[in-house]
Amino acid sequence: MRNYSAFLKKEVLEYTKTYKLLIMLMVFAVFGITNPLMAKLLPEILRKLMTDGNIMTLPEATAYDAWTQFFKNATQMGLIVMVILFSGVLSSELSKGTLINMLTKGLSRTAVILSKYTCMVLVWTISIALCFALTYGYTVYLFPAGETANLIFSTFCLWLFGVFLLVVLLLSATLTKSNYGCLLITGAAAVVCMLVNIIPAAHRYNPISLATDNLGLISNSIAVSSLYCTILISCLLSLLFVFLSVLIFRKKQL
Amino acid sequence: MDLAMLKEYLPFLIPLVIAQLALGITALVHVLRYPHYRFGNKVMWAIIVMLVQFIGPAAYFAFGRGNE
Amino acid sequence: MGILEVNQLFKRFGNHEVLSGFDMDVPEHSIFGFVGQNGAGKTTTMKIVLGLLKPDSGRVTVCGEKVTYGETKTNRNIGFLPDVPEFYGYMRPMEYLKLCGEITGLTKAKTKSKSEELLSLVGLKDEKKKISGFSRGMKQRLGIAQALLNEPKLLICDEPTSALDPIGRKEILDILLAVKGKTTVVFSTHILSDVERVCDRIAVLHKGKLALHGTLSEIKERHRHNGLVLEFGSAEEASLFENTEELKQPSISLSRDGNTVTALLTNHDMGGHFLLGVLSQKRIVPLKFAVMEPTLESLFMEVVQ
Numbered sequence: 191m192r193n194y195s196a197f198l199k200k201e202v203l204e205y206t207k208t209y210k211l212l213i214m215l216m217v218f219a220v221f222g223i224t225n226p227l228m229a230k231l232l233p234e235i236l237r238k239l240m241t242d243g244n245i246m247t248l249p250e251a252t253a254y255d256a257w258t259q260f261f262k263n264a265t266q267m268g269l270i271v272m273v274i275l276f277s278g279v280l281s282s283e284l285s286k287g288t289l290i291n292m293l294t295k296g297l298s299r300t301a302v303i304l305s306k307y308t309c310m311v312l313v314w315t316i317s318i319a320l321c322f323a324l325t326y327g328y329t330v331y332l333f334p335a336g337e338t339a340n341l342i343f344s345t346f347c348l349w350l351f352g353v354f355l356l357v358v359l360l361l362s363a364t365l366t367k368s369n370y371g372c373l374l375i376t377g378a379a380a381v382v383c384m385l386v387n388i389i390p391a392a393h394r395y396n397p398i399s400l401a402t403d404n405l406g407l408i409s410n411s412i413a414v415s416s417l418y419c420t421i422l423i424s425c426l427l428s429l430l431f432v433f434l435s436v437l438i439f440r441k442k443q444l
Numbered sequence: 445m446d447l448a449m450l451k452e453y454l455p456f457l458i459p460l461v462i463a464q465l466a467l468g469i470t471a472l473v474h475v476l477r478y479p480h481y482r483f484g485n486k487v488m489w490a491i492i493v494m495l496v497q498f499i500g501p502a503a504y505f506a507f508g509r510g511n512e
Numbered sequence: 513m514g515i516l517e518v519n520q521l522f523k524r525f526g527n528h529e530v531l532s533g534f535d536m537d538v539p540e541h542s543i544f545g546f547v548g549q550n551g552a553g554k555t556t557t558m559k560i561v562l563g564l565l566k567p568d569s570g571r572v573t574v575c576g577e578k579v580t581y582g583e584t585k586t587n588r589n590i591g592f593l594p595d596v597p598e599f600y601g602y603m604r605p606m607e608y609l610k611l612c613g614e615i616t617g618l619t620k621a622k623t624k625s626k627s628e629e630l631l632s633l634v635g636l637k638d639e640k641k642k643i644s645g646f647s648r649g650m651k652q653r654l655g656i657a658q659a660l661l662n663e664p665k666l667l668i669c670d671e672p673t674s675a676l677d678p679i680g681r682k683e684i685l686d687i688l689l690a691v692k693g694k695t696t697v698v699f700s701t702h703i704l705s706d707v708e709r710v711c712d713r714i715a716v717l718h719k720g721k722l723a724l725h726g727t728l729s730e731i732k733e734r735h736r737h738n739g740l741v742l743e744f745g746s747a748e749e750a751s752l753f754e755n756t757e758e759l760k761q762p763s764i765s766l767s768r769d770g771n772t773v774t775a776l777l778t779n780h781d782m783g784g785h786f787l788l789g790v791l792s793q794k795r796i797v798p799l800k801f802a803v804m805e806p807t808l809e810s811l812f813m814e815v816v817q
Contacts, residue, residue, distance in 0.1 A: 196614035207602035287598040294592040
């Protein structure tokens with residue numbers, strides 16, 4: 191426990207001093223601002239382009255469009271940036287040898303894994319909260335009439351998927367030596383999840399549904415209750431993977 | 445874009461510009477203070493972080509920055 | 513009982529057997545030189561002692577406690593200095609030692625006083641730079657400071673001097689000598705002059721086994737050859753002596769280099785007096801007549817060959 195808090199402090203300091211926290215926050219802040227802006231501007235730009243006669247009736251942009259942008263940008267770009275940024279979570283320390291000093295000082299390997307995971311989840315939580323707050327504020331400002339269904343629940347699902355993705359990343363990091371290997375395994379895991387989702391029956395149990403059903407949730411075409419099973423499975427899998435990561439790292443030859 | 449439109453989007457533009465400037469300047473200071481890069485040279489990175497919006501500084505901190 | 517005991521250690525990487533039944537015993541309060549060629553398995557042994565690598569078989573005890581692979585409690589008695597120590601570059605020396613103190617479980621006050629003491633010992637007291645701006649020698653010295661922070665009973669240094677210039681090397685060796693009374697030091701190296709300068713005991717690792725073991729003087733005594741060096745006033749006298757009929761026998765081998773003749777006597781019954789007899793018979797008085805002292809280098813070459 192003492193090990194855990196000491197190393198967690200070091201992790202937080204590291205993300206601050208190596209500008210990783212800054213990059214995450216900036217990327218998510220920019221997404222947060224541009225989401226409603228894009229929703230507003232896109233139809234207007236299209237309208238400008240189609241001035242010569244062929245008038246199409248474009249629907250007026252709504253708050254729903256702004257949140258569509260939010261769930262698209264955050265799921266695709268945001269998660270990719272996060273995975274790339276965190277891919278060196280173990281390999282950079284192992285290849286440089288900075289962790290050896292700590293381990294020979296009696297730092298427990300379990301504490302290494304747990305504090306690293308905690309810190310990643312912390313950074314992800316702050317980033318998505320910032321992005322959500324900015325999108326929310328500007329959406330209210332631009333589309334005062336809009337009312338969106340299941341917004342908090344849908345964002346929670348996205349957040350939970352991020353938490354799940356981070357544990358997959360952590361497990362890959364304990365399995366490989368380089369950050370490219372880590373990226374590769376994480377990417378492969380995401381692709382496998384997507385492929386499995388082709389089978390409709392698997393949809394309910396697949397964690398990736400947490401990141402693909404968001405639009406359905408806010409448009410009320412997917413029932414909230416249909417995701418309960420997915421949430422439960424994602425939580426269980428996350429716990430299992432944390433446990434596995436600790437187990438593997440404790441037996442890893444350094 | 446006319447002036448009225450610009451005014452309407454000012455609440456968006458100001459934070460975006462601030463964010464870009466903050467990132468760009470942090471990265472530029474880092475580029476100038478630590479002249480070791482995984483690849484490329486000082487001039488190249490200085491131009492990239494100042495001129496390529498958002499992606500430039502992010503790329504620098506993620507890939508270009510030398511090991512400390 | 514030694515502070516570090518290694519029994520029948522085996523370790524192979526793929527087809528390459530690095531350690532094949534290695535034994536070692538380090539008594540308390542010694543500076544123990546652990547010598548071997550590059551790739552002899554010194555670092556592997558140390559990593560096994562630290563629980564970072566898993567031995568194929570064998571047993572290691574530190575202060576009487578068995579080392580287990582992975583999470584090992586024995587590390588609380590050990591300070592380790594890796595060959596190229598790396599630190600978090602964004603920290604300053606004091607910050608780094610504070611982190612180390614928190615991890616080993618020292619109190620804040622204790623960490624602070626100990627850090628200041630150690631930083632002045634290694635000559636980094638007034639260093640306010642970030643570690644990323646440190647030279648190799650400075651990192652090595654900070655490495656010793658962090659290794660000594662928890663007052664370990666055993667300090668393990670992996671080639672602490674190999675990457676340094678002569679001044680840096682001297683500084684490190686002086687620090688090792690300075691801590692000798694408080695802790696047992698094991699350090700690996702392939703620089704023999706360093707060993708002769710500071711070590712009181714050595715072990716030579718060769719082909720995965722212990723090739724030499726003991727105190728420096730013991731080893732020299734044990735490996736003293738029945739060899740004599742004779743220096744003559746002129747090359748003629750030297751060659752006259754070399755070509756003497758009495759000396760042409762299988763148990764004597766002579767080699768001449770200018771005025772100097774080296775005689776190796778393999779027959780132990782036949783000592784220097786035999787050569788003295790020959791000299792007086794031939795009426796030659798050598799300038800010098802000396803018993804050959806083995807150097808660490810010659811011993812090392814001998815066991816490694």
